[in-house]
Each structure stands twice: as C-alpha cells, then as structure tokens.
Amino acid sequence: MARILVVDDDRNIRRMLGATLEGAGHRVSEADNAERALELVAPGDTDVVLSDIRMAGMDGFGLLKTLKQKGPAVQVIMMTAYGSIPDAVEAMRFGAYDYLPKPFSAEHIRRVVSRALEVKELRAENRRLKAEVELLSEREVFLTASGASRKLAETAAQVAASDATILLTGESGTGKSMLSSYIHSKSPRKDGPFIQVACTTLSEHLLESELFGHVRGAFTGAIKDKPGRLEAAAGGTVLLDEIGDLSPVVQSKLLYFLQEKTFERVGGAATIKVDVRIIAATNQNLEQLVQQKRFREDLYYRINVIEIHVPALRERPAEILRLAVHFIERAALRHKKNPLPLSAEAQKTLTTYAWPGNIRELKNVVERAVVLSRDDSIALSDLPDRLLAGARSSDQSQTLEEIERRHIELVLEQAVTLEEAADMLGINVATLWRKRRKYGLD
Numbered sequence: 464m465a466r467i468l469v470v471d472d473d474r475n476i477r478r479m480l481g482a483t484l485e486g487a488g489h490r491v492s493e494a495d496n497a498e499r500a501l502e503l504v505a506p507g508d509t510d511v512v513l514s515d516i517r518m519a520g521m522d523g524f525g526l527l528k529t530l531k532q533k534g535p536a537v538q539v540i541m542m543t544a545y546g547s548i549p550d551a552v553e554a555m556r557f558g559a560y561d562y563l564p565k566p567f568s569a570e571h572i573r574r575v576v577s578r579a580l581e582v583k584e585l586r587a588e589n590r591r592l593k594a595e596v597e598l599l600s601e602r603e604v605f606l607t608a609s610g611a612s613r614k615l616a617e618t619a620a621q622v623a624a625s626d627a628t629i630l631l632t633g634e635s636g637t638g639k640s641m642l643s644s645y646i647h648s649k650s651p652r653k654d655g656p657f658i659q660v661a662c663t664t665l666s667e668h669l670l671e672s673e674l675f676g677h678v679r680g681a682f683t684g685a686i687k688d689k690p691g692r693l694e695a696a697a698g699g700t701v702l703l704d705e706i707g708d709l710s711p712v713v714q715s716k717l718l719y720f721l722q723e724k725t726f727e728r729v730g731g732a733a734t735i736k737v738d739v740r741i742i743a744a745t746n747q748n749l750e751q752l753v754q755q756k757r758f759r760e761d762l763y764y765r766i767n768v769i770e771i772h773v774p775a776l777r778e779r780p781a782e783i784l785r786l787a788v789h790f791i792e793r794a795a796l797r798h799k800k801n802p803l804p805l806s807a808e809a810q811k812t813l814t815t816y817a818w819p820g821n822i823r824e825l826k827n828v829v830e831r832a833v834v835l836s837r838d839d840s841i842a843l844s845d846l847p848d849r850l851l852a853g854a855r856s857s858d859q860s861q862t863l864e865e866i867e868r869r870h871i872e873l874v875l876e877q878a879v880t881l882e883e884a885a886d887m888l889g890i891n892v893a894t895l896w897r898k899r900r901k902y903g904l905d
C-alpha cells in the first residue's frame with residue numbers, strides 16, 4: 464500500500480483517480496490546488512503525487528519543482544489535458560517520473576503508478592545497499608561530532624599539505640592513529656603508502672631493521688637483503704607509534720634521518736635516500752622523558768615541528784553519545800541486528816563515565832552491548848559493571864588519577880590475564896603495565 468496525493472482542480476478527475484487507486488489498495492488524499500498540496504505533503508510521508516499541470520495559482524511545474532526540493536524521493540506524475548509533447552518534455556526535465564495524457568483509463572493509471580512505486584523502492588534499496596557497503600568496508604570514518612574534533616580535523620587538513628613532521632600526543636585510544644591516517648588521506652601523498660610502525664612491540668634490533676632494513680649477513684638470520692618500512696613508504700607517510708619507547712640507538716639513527724633524509728640499512732654501507740613524511744605519536748609525556756634523559760632533546764625538537772594534542776574523551780563529553788550511536792550502527796550491521804537506541808539510564812552512564820581507555824574503550828563497550836541486548840533498547844544491564852561502579856565513584860572530590868587508579872584496580876580484579884584487562888580498558892599491554900606500576904597495583 465502506497466500513499467498517494469492527487470492534485471487537480473477538477474473534482475470529477477480527483478474522484479475518479481481516488482476510486483481507481485483506492486481500489487488498487489493505496490491510501491489516497493486530494494488537493495484542489497498546488498498550495499494546498501504542499502500543505503499536505505511532508506518529506507517522506509508521500510510516495511507518489513499525481514498532479515495536473517494547469518491550475519489556478521501555482522501551476523503543476525511549480526509544484527513539481529518545490530516537491531523535488533523538499534524530498535527528491537517522492538515520485539511525481541504529471542497529467543495533462545492536451546497531451547502536448549512540450550509539456551511532457553518540460554515535466555520530465557524538472558524531474559517528473561512520467562506523464563499521463565488525459566483522458567486516461569483506470570488500467571493505465573494503475574500501471575504507471577505501480578511502475579513509479581517500483582522504481583522508488585529500487586532507488587531506496589540501492590541507497591540502503593550503498594550505505595551498508597560504506598559501513599561494512601574496513602575503511603573507518605573519522606567522525607567529527609563536536610567542536611573539539613572538528614577543530615582537530617581542521618588542523619589536520621591544514622598541516623596535511625606540508626611535509627613537516629607532526630607529533631600527535633594524547634592518551635591511548637583517543638584516535639591518534641586514526642588522525643594520522645586522516646592527515647595522510649588529506650595530503651598530496653594520499654596515493655602513496657601509509658605505513659604504521661609500532662615502536663613498542665619490537666625489540667630494539669628488530670625495530671632498527673624493521674625501520675631501516677638490513678643487508679644479507681648483517682646478523683644471524685639475515686639471509687638476504689631486506690628493505691625497511693621507510694623505503695616501503697617512499698612517496699607516502701610513516702606513522703611511528705609510541706615514539707617514547709624508542710631505544711637510544713634507534714633514536715640517534717632516526718634523528719640523522721630526519722636531518723639528512725638519508726640512512727643506511729643495518730649492516731649496509733650504501734646511503735639510501737627516501738622521501739617520506741613522518742608522523743610520530745605518543746601517549747607519554749615526551750618533555751618529561753627528555754628531562755629524565757630517556758629521550759633525546761634534539762630528536763624531540765626535530766619531531767615536534769607541529770604538535771597536535773588529541774584530547775581525552777572525557778574532555779569532550781559532547782562527543783560520547785554521537786560516537787556511541789555511530790559504533791552501535793556499525794556493530795549492529797556487523798552482527799546482523801537492528802541498531803537499537805540507548806535507554807535513558809544507559810545514556811547517562813555513558814556520559815558520566817570517565818573513559819580511561821577513551822574512544823577505543825567506548826567502541827568495545829558499545830559493541831559488547833549490541834551483542835548482549837535482548838530488548839528494544841540498550842539497557843543499563845548491557846553495559847559492563849565497571850561503568851556503573853565508575854559512575855558511582857565519580858564523586859567530585861576525586862582527582863582523575865584517583866578515578867583511573869580505582870578503575871584499573873577494578874578491571875584487574877575482574878580480568879584473568881593482563882591482556883584481557885588491557886583489552887577491557889582499551890589500552891595496550893605496555894601502557895597497562897606502566898600504569899599498574901605507577902599506581903602500585905602490581
């Protein structure tokens with residue numbers, strides 16, 4: 464059953480069309496002029512409009528144009544008493560689906576309307592599929608849901624044009640990796656490679672050879688020449704993730720590279736020159752590492768040409784629910800469920816929680832809730848206990864550190880392994896390790 468509006472100043476024609484279409488199972492409303500028709504139509508609530516062309520006041524073309532501006536999905540069929548070709552051509556040019564020359568038979572009307580509905584349905588289906596493909600594709604969308612992240616995206620787009628080294632600072636899970644790939648995608652290098660190197664996970668020697676490559680025989684197991692990530696990223700961008708964890712040897716080699724744009728492979732003599740843009744990211748306080756002589760000052764200044772600080776999620780609470788809804792939609796699609804709304808209590812808990820694991824933690828929590836939910840909304844009981852405990856303990860006198868400490872303690876109690884705890888917190892194991900030691904929880 465479709466919703467159809469008939470617009471004609473001739474009462475007999477309205478009556479005839481109404482009877483025919485209602486007989487075919489549709490719901491029909493009527494208007495005797497264009498102005499009245501516009502009052503009756505709200506975007507999305509009418510499928511087909513059948514309109515006369517010549518009417519007092521606004522004519523059928525005026526109505527057609529206005530309707531298409533309001534909601535392009537509505538199918539408009541023009542009726543013309545004279546069956547004149549120029550009118551028909553004009554109508555199609557303005558986006559009419561078809562035209563009906565008067566006089567018409569009931570059979571003809573039903574056929575044209577049902578074709579218009581089929582086409583409309585196909586178009587809607589097409590749009591749905593496209594949106595699904597977009598959502599399902601691995602490519603994640605960088606959401607700018609508040610003033611804070613819109614500013615981030617703006618700054619990123621500005622600095623993308625240059626080749627200057629960028630330092631991204633911010634807590635774990637705030638979106639530093641995502642922002643760096645966004646910068647790459649907005650840069651003139653966007654068609655070149657974007658390569659991430661995690662500086663924490665590899666041993667010093669492995670990392671050196673991973674970055675700069677090695678020659679055959681450089682060390683046991685180096686059975687052939689191998690280019691490093693810098694070479695692989697030629698013409699593109701390299702993200703050095705967790706730069707604060709670099710060993711002194713790799714720090715000095717990187718400094719040399721940033722100054723001279725050249726390096727040698729491990730064990731090699733040939734000087735290699737590559738054109739890459741470096742983005743470095745860290746969740747540690749590099750300045751403090753410099754003071755503690757754990758990070759080279761000269762390297763710090765080389766890297767920190769442009770610093771972009773990515774604020775913690777709790778510093779941009781306006782974003783929490785927007786991101787949550789976005790992650791719910793994606794997760795629902797992935798798990799073939801309906802995207803459910805968040806109950807009022809769930810919303811409140813999500814917005815008051817401190818999110819030590821930031822956006823990554825939010826994403827994990829929401830994904831879990833989508834899988835767990837049995838109702839027609841995401842309830843408080845679909846959220847992990849730590850969120851409730853966290854919300855309750857968030858009394859005003861506590862400092863963020865105290866809240867973080869308490870929270871990590873809670874999660875460590877719940878989790879069986881450190882990996883699991885890190886996963887629940889949405890931070891990596893190395894970060895959890897550091898925080899655990901800092902708070903004396905080990």
Ligand SMILES: Nc1ncnc2c1ncn2[C@@H]1O[C@H](COP(=O)(O)OP(=O)(O)OP(=O)(O)O)[C@@H](O)[C@H]1O
Nearest residue numbers: 603604605606634635636637638639640641822823
């Ligand atoms: N603006 C955003 N819009 C949509 N998703 C985001 C946004 N920012 C971050 N995310 C998501 O949050 C998660 C964490 O982001 P990301 O890995 O970039 O954080 P990070 O700061 O690099 O963390 P770490 O310090 O642990 O490396 C990712 O799954 C990412 O897709």
Ligand SMILES: [Mg+2]
Nearest residue numbers: 639640641704
């Ligand atoms: Mg990262």
